[in-house]
Amino acid sequence: xxxxxxxxxxxxxxxxxxxxxxxxxxxxxxxxxxxxxxxxxxxxxxxxxxxxxxxxxxxxxxxxxxxxxxxxxxxxxxxxxxxxxxxxxxxxxxxxxxxxxxxxxxxxxxxxxxxxxxxxxxxxxxxxxxxxxxxxxxxxxxxxxxxxxxxxxxxxxxxxxxxxxxxxxxxxxxxxxxxxxxxxxxxxxxxxxxxxxxxxxxxxxxxxxxxxxxxxxxxxxxxxxxxxxxxxxxxxxxxxxxxxxxxxxxxxxxxxxxxxxxxxxxxxxxxxxxxxxxxxxxxxxxxxxxxxxxxxxxxxxxxxxxxxxxxxxxxxxxxxxxxxxxxxxxxxxxxxxxxxxxxxxxxxxxxxxxxxxxxxxxxxxxxxxxxxxxxxxxxxxxxxxxxxxxxxxxxxxxxxxxxxxxxxxxxxxxxxxxxxxxxxxxxxxxxxxxxxxxxxxxxxxxxxxxxxxxxxxxxxxxxxxxxxxxxxxxxx
Amino acid sequence: xxxxxxxxxxxxxxxxxxxxxxxxxxxxxxxxxxxxxxxxxxxxxxxxxxxxxxxxxxxxxxxxxxxxxxxxxxxxxxxxxxxxxxxxxxxxxxxxxxxxxxxxxxxxxxxxxxxxxxxxxxxxxxxxxxxxxxxxxxxxxxxxxxxxxxxxxxxxxxxxxxxxxxxxxxxxxxxxxxxxxxxxxxxxxxxxxxxxxxxxxxxxxxxxxxxxxxxxxxxxxxxxxxxxxxxxxxxxxxxxxxxxxxxxxxxxxxxxxxxxxxxxxxxxxxxxxxxxxxxxxxxxxxxxxxxxxxxxxxxxxxxxxxxxxxxxxxxxxxxxxxxxxxxxxxxxxxxxxxxxxxxxxxxxxxxxxxxxxxxxxxxxxxxxxxxxxxxxxxxxxxxxxxxxxxxxxxxxxxxxxxxxxxxxxxxxxxxxxxxxxxxxxxxxxxxxxxxxx
Numbered sequence: 001x002x003x004x005x006x007x008x009x010x011x012x013x014x015x016x017x018x019x020x021x022x023x024x025x026x027x028x029x030x031x032x033x034x035x036x037x038x039x040x041x042x043x044x045x046x047x048x049x050x051x052x053x054x055x056x057x058x059x060x061x062x063x064x065x066x067x068x069x070x071x072x073x074x075x076x077x078x079x080x081x082x083x084x085x086x087x088x089x090x091x092x093x094x095x096x097x098x099x100x101x102x103x104x105x106x107x108x109x110x111x112x113x114x115x116x117x118x119x120x121x122x123x124x125x126x127x128x129x130x131x132x133x134x135x136x137x138x139x140x141x142x143x144x145x146x147x148x149x150x151x152x153x154x155x156x157x158x159x160x161x162x163x164x165x166x167x168x169x170x171x172x173x174x175x176x177x178x179x180x181x182x183x184x185x186x187x188x189x190x191x192x193x194x195x196x197x198x199x200x201x202x203x204x205x206x207x208x209x210x211x212x213x214x215x216x217x218x219x220x221x222x223x224x225x226x227x228x229x230x231x232x233x234x235x236x237x238x239x240x241x242x243x244x245x246x247x248x249x250x251x252x253x254x255x256x257x258x259x260x261x262x263x264x265x266x267x268x269x270x271x272x273x274x275x276x277x278x279x280x281x282x283x284x285x286x287x288x289x290x291x292x293x294x295x296x297x298x299x300x301x302x303x304x305x306x307x308x309x310x311x312x313x314x315x316x317x318x319x320x321x322x323x324x325x326x327x328x329x330x331x332x333x334x335x336x337x338x339x340x341x342x343x344x345x346x347x348x349x350x351x352x353x354x355x356x357x358x359x360x361x362x363x364x365x366x367x368x369x370x371x372x373x374x375x376x377x378x379x380x381x382x383x384x385x386x387x388x389x390x391x392x393x394x395x396x397x398x399x400x401x402x403x404x405x406x407x408x409x410x411x412x413x414x415x416x417x418x419x420x421x422x423x424x425x426x427x428x429x430x431x432x433x434x435x436x437x438x439x440x441x442x443x444x445x446x447x448x449x450x451x452x453x454x455x456x457x458x459x460x461x462x463x464x465x466x467x468x469x470x471x472x473x474x475x476x
Numbered sequence: 477x478x479x480x481x482x483x484x485x486x487x488x489x490x491x492x493x494x495x496x497x498x499x500x501x502x503x504x505x506x507x508x509x510x511x512x513x514x515x516x517x518x519x520x521x522x523x524x525x526x527x528x529x530x531x532x533x534x535x536x537x538x539x540x541x542x543x544x545x546x547x548x549x550x551x552x553x554x555x556x557x558x559x560x561x562x563x564x565x566x567x568x569x570x571x572x573x574x575x576x577x578x579x580x581x582x583x584x585x586x587x588x589x590x591x592x593x594x595x596x597x598x599x600x601x602x603x604x605x606x607x608x609x610x611x612x613x614x615x616x617x618x619x620x621x622x623x624x625x626x627x628x629x630x631x632x633x634x635x636x637x638x639x640x641x642x643x644x645x646x647x648x649x650x651x652x653x654x655x656x657x658x659x660x661x662x663x664x665x666x667x668x669x670x671x672x673x674x675x676x677x678x679x680x681x682x683x684x685x686x687x688x689x690x691x692x693x694x695x696x697x698x699x700x701x702x703x704x705x706x707x708x709x710x711x712x713x714x715x716x717x718x719x720x721x722x723x724x725x726x727x728x729x730x731x732x733x734x735x736x737x738x739x740x741x742x743x744x745x746x747x748x749x750x751x752x753x754x755x756x757x758x759x760x761x762x763x764x765x766x767x768x769x770x771x772x773x774x775x776x777x778x779x780x781x782x783x784x785x786x787x788x789x790x791x792x793x794x795x796x797x798x799x800x801x802x803x804x805x806x807x808x809x810x811x812x813x814x815x816x817x818x819x820x821x822x823x824x825x826x827x828x829x830x831x832x833x834x835x836x837x838x839x840x841x842x843x844x845x846x847x848x849x850x851x852x853x854x855x856x857x858x859x860x861x862x863x864x865x866x867x868x869x870x871x872x873x874x875x876x877x878x879x880x881x882x883x884x885x886x887x888x889x890x891x892x893x894x895x896x897x898x899x900x901x902x903x904x905x906x907x908x909x910x911x912x913x
Contacts, residue, residue: 066761166809170723176715177724180737180783183776187747190754253521260518273522280529282830282895284837286866287536287888290873294881295535337528344525368507370514391742398744400840405873425746429840432753433848450750454743461742465735 005137006058009144013051016148020046020155028157037162045161048168049151054144061136069132070097073125078117092118100125191454194447201441202230207448209233213411213422215431215442230445232452234411238328238421242403243396245332245417246339250392253336254343255385261344262351263373281341289405292334297325297406300333304418319418326408329417335402343392350384351377353472384471390464394457400425424449536892540885546674546687547637549600549663550626551578553608557620565612570605571597574625582662599656599663601687603627628676629669631686631879633660637671640878651878677886681853682863682871686879689872691887697767697855697862698836698894704771704858705778705835710828712775713782714817720783721790722812741780748777749844757845764846768858773845774835781834785827789820822909826902833898837891839866865891 021043028035035042074093081092092110099122110118155161199207210231257277261270301323308320354377362372378385408420409430431446553574560568575597579586586593604627611625612618628634632651635641641650643657652660663669680690716737724730752773756762762769793816801811847867855862863871865887872884 063760070761162807166807169809169813170719173715173719173723176712177719177733179712179776180716180733180740180779183740183751183779184736186755187743187751190751190759191747194754253524256517256521257525260515260522264515264518265522273526276526276529280525280532282833282837282899283532284839284866284891284895286837286839286869287532287892290869290884290888291532291535293873294539295531337532340525340528368511370511371507373514394742394744398746400744400746401870404840405870425744425840428746428750429843433843447750447754450747454747457742457744457747458739461739465738 001133002058002062005140006055009051009054009058009140012144012148013047016050016151017043017047020044020152023152023155024157024161027155031157033157035157036160037165041161041165042155042159044165046148046151046155048165050144050148052168053147054140057136057140057143061133065132065136066097069125069128072128073121078120080113080117093121096121096125100129187454191447191451194444195451198441198444198448202445202448206230207232207445208452211413213427215427215445230441230448232424232449234413235422235424235427235449237413237415238407238411239397239423239425241328241415241417241421242332242335242407242423243393245329246335246396247389247393249333249336250339250343250396251389254340254392255347257340258344258347258351259373259378262348263369263377277341277344280337281345283338285338285399285401286405288334288338289401292330292402292406293325296334297327297330300327300330301325323418324408324420326406326420327418328407328421331403331407332417334406335396335399338399338402339392339395342395343388346388346391347381347385350381350388350468350471353384354380381471383467387464387467387471390460390467394460394464397460398425398453398457400429404429424453428453536885536888538885539882540887540889542638542640543677543882543886544674545638545671546676547629547634547669547671548626549604549629549669550624551581551604551668552622553577553604553625554622555608555612555619560612560619562616562619565609565616568609570608571600571602574604574608575600578663578668581668582659582666584659595653595656596659599630599633599652599660601627601630602685603688628687631877634687635879636660637664637669640882677883682851682868684850686875686877686883689880689883691865691868691890693851693854694863694865694868694887695890697851698864700767700855700858700862701770701774701864702832702836704768705775706828706832708772708775709778709782709831709835713779713828714786714824716779717783717786717790718812718817721787722816723808737780737783741784744840745777745838746840746844748773749841751776752841752845763859763861765849765851765861766859767855767862767864769845770842770847770862770864771858773841774838777838777841778831778835781831782828785831786820786824789823789827790816792823793819819911822905822911826906829898829902829905833895833902836898837866837895839870842867843870865894 021039023046024035024037024039024042028039070093073096077089081089084092092114095110096118207230210229211233212229212231213234214229257273261273265273304320304323308317308323311317311320358376358380359372362376363369367375403423403426407423407426409422409426410420411422411427412419414421428446428449431442431449551574554577556573559573560570572593575593576586578600579593579596584592584596604625607625607627608623611623629637632641633656636652636657637660641652643654647654660669676688677690678695679692680688681693683689720730720733720737724733752769756769756772757764762772797815797819798811801815802808806814842864847862847864848871849861849863850871851861851863869884869887869891872880872887875884
């Protein structure tokens with residue numbers, strides 16, 4: 001229904017545009033003058049006034065209507081429902097909503113007083129829903145007409161329609177840029193808000209410096225292991241380990257291929273290699289995850305088991321015989337492959353922005369090309385390259401799918417690449433993809449981890465961008 | 477004195493020269509060797525990158541191509557009135573009835589406990605029973621008649637026909653017994669089972685039965701989500717870029733917005749998922765695992781890249797265009813919207829398509845907004861639960877049945893084909909319309 005109303009509004013605005021334009025033409029012709037603005041601007045002016053206020057009301061209805069309705073329905077809780085435990089109260093209102101909106105209600109059967117309360121609430125919710133929806137529709141209708149009438153009355157050859165329309169256009173463009181700010185604010189506020197709720201049950205110090213991670217909280221307080229452990233150090237160590245392995249693969253391969261491509265390769269070769277790297281960069285991470293879990297994991301395990309078979313009896317051999325698919329090495333190496341094109345294209349840009357005069361000077365002194373690169377180009381590009389590496393580190397820390405599919409779930413504090421470790425992102429996914437009540441510390445812990453992840457990557461990005469910017473200014 | 481001094485100098489030179497020469501020659505040799513080594517490292521690095529891509533694609537195609545061929549069984553089914561109660565057509569055991577008919581046709585006798593027919597049933601698909609029921613429900617007059625049914629054969633049987641389950645494996649380690657293999661060979665020689673292109677993969681939605689599982693639901697879900705992303709990200713991104721590049725005064729606020737956009741481009745995707753979960757689902761109450769929420773989250777994610785691409789193509793339009801428009805009396809807005817924006821459009825489209833292709837492959841934020849649930853049907857609208865291609869890959873990868881592995885790889889191939897098409901479109905656009913000033 002709302003959709004049709006929106007379509008009708010669009011049609012109405014198009015009609016307003018036509019009317020506004022022809023009115024401006026007619027008025028100008030009858031007064032025998034040229035208007036200040038082209039007639040189309042008057043059309044736009046009328047169309048904007050008939051569309052925007054009305055569309056805003058519809059938008060508010062769609063986004064906030066449900067919340068207002070819930071707030072009204074839940075403002076007075078029936079006595080029978082008040083006696084229920086808090087969890088079931090939530091379920092009760094969820095079922096009311098589901099019944100009204102035609103969704104799937106839970107299988108809970110309400111009888112006796114609860115049945116009466118349920119029916120009462122459903123009726124109330126229906127009437128509130130109707131009032132809000134009809135009210136909003138009526139308001140939309142009135143605003144569209146009123147806006148059109150107001151704008152229509154202003155149309156005249158003297159009216160500065162163009163300036164007015166252009167103010168609307170700039171307002172729209174500003175609003176678009178504000179979306180970027182709002183996104184950042186939304187990320188920070190939502191992470192902070194949920195993390196604060198998490199830190200009410202777990203102290204931030206225990207979270208950041210605790211060494212025991214087992215978020216499996218029991219359903220009832222009297223069960224074994226009812227207090228989960230929320231010490232995130234094992235996750236940080238695991239993330240760090242996988243990131244280091246990934247950088248050990250990505251940094252040399254990415255940097256050397258960037259050097260080769262920008263300093264040695266013929267244009268023909270560049271034309272072939274660049275697209276290959278771009279394809280590698282475009283492969284979705286879930287594909288890398290599949291590759292890690294089903295190809296790299298088993299072959300690495302077989303290799304180490306084979307290696308272990310050469311040292312029978314020794315503890316080392318025993319250990320190698322028993323390594324699993326999900327070692328940190330697998331996730332790290334595949335993540336490193338994923339990062340190669342990223343490192344390479346960033347380094348390529350930076351090496352290319354080193355002034356040619358530096359190279360020419362060095363070559364003229366009789367240095368070979370590799371000496372020029374090692375002693376002149378790379379030192380000059382070093383700040384930029386270190387910035388690029390930091391960006392790659394931030395990518396590795398935040399990467400999710402590869403580790404979710406190829407790394408394990410065991411939270412171990414180890415730096416052994418053949419052991420299974422878990423990372424911050426894996427735990428966020430695990431904590432949030434189960435079926436649990438949203439407000440449990442278990443799900444809120446994911447936001448605590450998310451906040452840590454965001455803070456770390458933000459710091460890395462800010463430093464890296466600062467370095468790269470400084471570097472670019474140096475040669476501009 | 478001078479003569480002797482000169483001659484002695486010349487002598488020392490002569491004595492030193494061969495020494496210096498050999499030293500220089502030696503050093504030059506090692507320097508050139510270093511040069512060669514350095515160049516070799518470069519070639520090695522590039523080959524490693526290319527090799528990785530090669531292995532990646534080879535393994536995926538190797539594992540996935542078999543899923544594009546499947547085996548179907550076609551058989552005459554007698555809708556036996558003795559076994560189907562016309563008043564309760566749902567109650568009959570169609571699978572058993574069809575299995576016994578196929579066995580009779582193949583000359584296999586059932587034992588008294590029905591274990592033989594039970595084993596035989598495993599190599600046929602339950603889809604045959606559903607199809608018989610459906611046919612009967614559409615047309616109850618078919619009762620007592622023979623109809624011809626075609627359906628995909630059970631996943632394990634399919635793997636046997638493709639040679640992925642062989643007799644070399646110990647019988648206990650495979651899902652197909654020796655007896656079943658004999659029956660399957662007989663079915664094939666009798667011509668009941670045929671192999672053909674796996675259309676089910678593109679016409680079916682997700683299912684718990686690997687032989688019936690298809691990608692149509694995921695493709696539709698991805699298309700809807702991408703539509704939402706495009707509708708939101710393109711206008712907002714282009715608008716923001718126009719403001720920052722053409723209109724914004726250079727002050728602290730616009731500098732802040734700029735730093736902000738650069739940072740947003742580097743925020744891990746999973747954080748966007750957390751944002752979507754906290755704001756769109758928990759706070760605004762939008763429906764979980766719907767293409768709408770997915771599209772909104774992905775559009776926020778794609779926004780920085782769209783803005784950055786748009787800004788760079790706006791910057792590539794020479795100032796003379798703007799000055800000429802302003803010079804003949806256009807307003808700033810007219811100059812931008814009538815002249816600069818159309819000229820920058822090919823670049824903008826290229827950047828946008830590439831960032832949409834990235835959004836198509838994105839998985840992590842979608843897991844956060846609950847898209848991991850099993851969705852057996854087609855999504856009806858942008859607000860109903862749906863699955864999307866990358867998440868479908870993730871779900872299938874976690875499935876234990878072996879037949880899902882090849883389907884996972886096949887789904888990856890489909891996803892990569894879509895992404896390659898989008899990237900090719902972007903490249904073609906760039907080639908066709910790019911102007912160098």
